[in-house]
Amino acid sequence: MRYRxxxxxxxxxxxxxxxxxxxxFILPHFLIIWFLRDPAKYxxxxxxxxxxxxxxxxAGLLALVLAHGGNGIRVILLEAGAPTxxxxxxxxxxxxxxxxxxxxxxxxxxGGAP
Numbered sequence: 001m002r003y004r005x006x007x008x009x010x011x012x013x014x015x016x017x018x019x020x021x022x023x024x025f026i027l028p029h030f031l032i033i034w035f036l037r038d039p040a041k042y043x044x045x046x047x048x049x050x051x052x053x054x055x056x057x058x059a060g061l062l063a064l065v066l067a068h069g070g071n072g073i074r075v076i077l078l079e080a081g082a083p084t085x086x087x088x089x090x091x092x093x094x095x096x097x098x099x100x101x102x103x104x105x106x107x108x109x110x111g112g113a114p
Contacts, residue, residue, distance in 0.1 A: 007088040011071055018068035025061060052110075059106040066102055070094030 035041045048054055074090040082090065 007091050008084075011074065011087070011091050014067060015071040015075070018064045018071070021064050022068060025064075055110050059102070059109055062105055062109075063098075063102050066098035067095075070098045 032045055035045060071091075071094060074087070074094050077090060078084060078087060
């Protein structure tokens with residue numbers, strides 16, 4: 001008998017991967033906040049945050065949060081009694097909603113819309 005990965009398997013891997021990446025983001029985030037106590041360093045960091053690469057990384061962070069959160073809501077629904085046969089539908093619904101929110105938010109974050 002051969003195992004064939006399914007949507008639930010990929011959702012599991014995605015949830016773990018996004019969780020690890022979000023955890024890795026915490027340390028630099030705290031370091032930046034710690035540096036903000038000094039006015040000179042604050043201005044230097046603020047200057048870095050206006051660069052396109054910084055805005056792109058913020059959009060990437062939002063994508064991680066949306067993927068992890070959407071997948072978490074899917075797991076909560078399954079644990080609360082949603083039929084497991086709806087797992088694929090829940091995954092793709094969370095994915096589509098996350099992409100929609102990411103597209104709208106990234107456009108605002110990069111200055112594309114007021």
